[in-house]
Ligand SMILES: [Zn+2]
């Protein structure tokens with residue numbers, strides 16, 4: 037597939053995903069409280085890229101190192117964002133050393149959703165976007 041490019045809201049950070057997300061790539065929705073805060077919204081809308089395929093074309097993202105004890109995995113997560121405009125960009129989890137989870141807003145949120153996790157943090161006025169069998173109360 038063709039490469040895709042995206043940027044933060046102010047344009048200081050520009051990135052390219054070599055080969056795009058792949059033919060049948062889908063998005064994941066995470067309702068956990070961290071994702072609510074770090075998206076400033078109801079949930080994170082996430083894709084996954086192999087680390088070697090993410091190229092920073094411009095700028096230098098800031099990284100917030102989330103302490104291991106704050107992560108469910110018990111491992112460290114570095115969450116990258118634009119230091120100028122604050123757009124959340126991607127996360128590097130020690131528990132997934134070959135991939136980044138990346139915010140799809142940078143790429144127009146164009147992947148369809150496959151699953152929703154940590155649904156237990158959603159509100160009773162929310163409705164799942166995906167079929168019920170792909171909605172999970174928690175995740176590991
Ligand atoms: Zn920015």
Ligand SMILES: [Zn+2]
Nearest residue numbers: 066067068071
């Ligand atoms: Zn989350």
